[in-house]
Amino acid sequence: MTTPFPLLRLPWLALVPVFEQMEQIDVIAFSLLSKRAKNLSKTLRKISAGSINITVRSHYPRITINLRDDTSVGLSLYTEKVPNAANRCGVLNKTMSCEKGSITVAKLVERIASVTSCESLEYVVLRGPLQLEVCDTLALLTKLGQLIIVHDCSDSFAKKALKIVSPVTTEITLYRIPFETKYGFQNFLKSNLNYLYIYNCFSRFTLDDLLVTNALKLKLIQVKLKARDISQFLTKWFHSKHNSRLEHLSLFLDEVVNEMCLPRVLKAVPFPRNRERTFFYSKQLDTSSESFCGGYDIKRTDGKKATILFLAGHGLSFIDFYFWR
Template identity: 30%
Template structure:
């Protein structure tokens, strides 16, 4: 009969060197099984770069990314309580009895000093019976989520009484951004997302969308707004999947112009900082800038664009009565960029304005990629 070794009862000066000699998987296993051990393991500063989660019916996939290019992958199954761990070339299977995903995700986040989830993804949403009940205890414990991503969904999944929307309402208050990467054909189901207090909202819309009007666009409350228009398989083939686009049978360049006029009158989203629009029509500067008193400015060349074959053909500044300024850029690919300048002192200095605009613009492009 083997007598258990009282590892955690050792003096601190003895215990810490032992923990330092453990390999990574041993540390993770110990952190999951003991709160006291986790307290000591945190002193080793096993910091990760970020953590991603994917929730799919009875499965939770957790990926922990470290700065040494290594990755810890944890697959959890809520119906069988089967845990599959992989770190680098190490592959371990655990059959852990009655532990739920919350008993793995939170301890690993704690011991790797991770305060938020970078991406929380719903990869495939079942239309009729998505099994989210087992995930709710975990979702309610997450304190911060950088981005929620919903893939392969339908309009029904966002209807008022759908299981998915009920789950999303749990995590929306702690989420910074929402990306709905499949086509949702009924904008009325997305109004709750548009009205949310998010930093960024990205929604894919089908080419022939019904009922999407300027009013749906006006209610958006996000700082960064992406509305991606997709024709099945066509835009992906052309490399346009990541281009911000807004269109449909009843959305035209005139609507973009009307939105800019609403911004000039302070009658639309007061939080808006950037927007990129791709229309179905040829974008002419006369039609787009009608009534805006736009002033043409030199085209800046140090700002990143969405595509390598894209170039800016015109660039204009517009200014509201309160002095707030925005820049409108028109590219050769029928893409309109709209960026609101940050409020800062001494904006009359051209070099300061140039540096501020370039940094802001490039940060937006990096977010959209």
């Protein structure tokens, strides 16, 4: 039987070289044992994390800590007892594991952020059913880079997370739309996001719902839309007086749609294909501007202008709408 080493009983000067020789993942794992262990780890060993990311699965969240030295540390909070973890934390193959119940998700993220001097989460990926502990963690955030909701995340979990996180994040990716009604979906679209990406068939809603969006950049990928859907959306935009923040709408369709879908009422004016022009976003997004050639210019009844670009090939279509400020 091995006698545990009384690390916390060592004098201060003896602890300093011990922490200097410890792997970063071991320091982080040690910090999760208690409040005193966290304070020692934070004081005796400086660890700098670029981001902390959480993937919430059906039974446990997995937390990835991306360190400044281009390495990463994985941590999983299991629902069952972890072998040799002594109801606390264990480290195996550069992955930490904790038994659920030994520490809450909220406290776990709080301690990791404290020890690694990381001020916010980079992204959170939600999977599986509603987990109240995870929602408690999200409620503590003051800043979140990106929220990702995948197909198997329940509607109730997704809606609760969106309600909590929308005010503190600028980018949301939806692999499912968790709203049953147009009112709920449109209310969400009014959030002041920088980016909104939707990977969904879009079957329950139409492009017309996007007329109220306040996202600066909105991308729909592999949506089930027809040429008439594009035409109807443009006609409604032409007559609309809604002052949306939307600057760029990008559509990736799994069928060919070309400029023949443009309704006559728009009086679209083709722009020369051999002339390049630049669209500047009002904020620095993934890029500050985009340059392109060709396209069709249209002017709304209230004077607002937009440019539409079509690119088709191999049974696919890429359509970009740029709304000039």
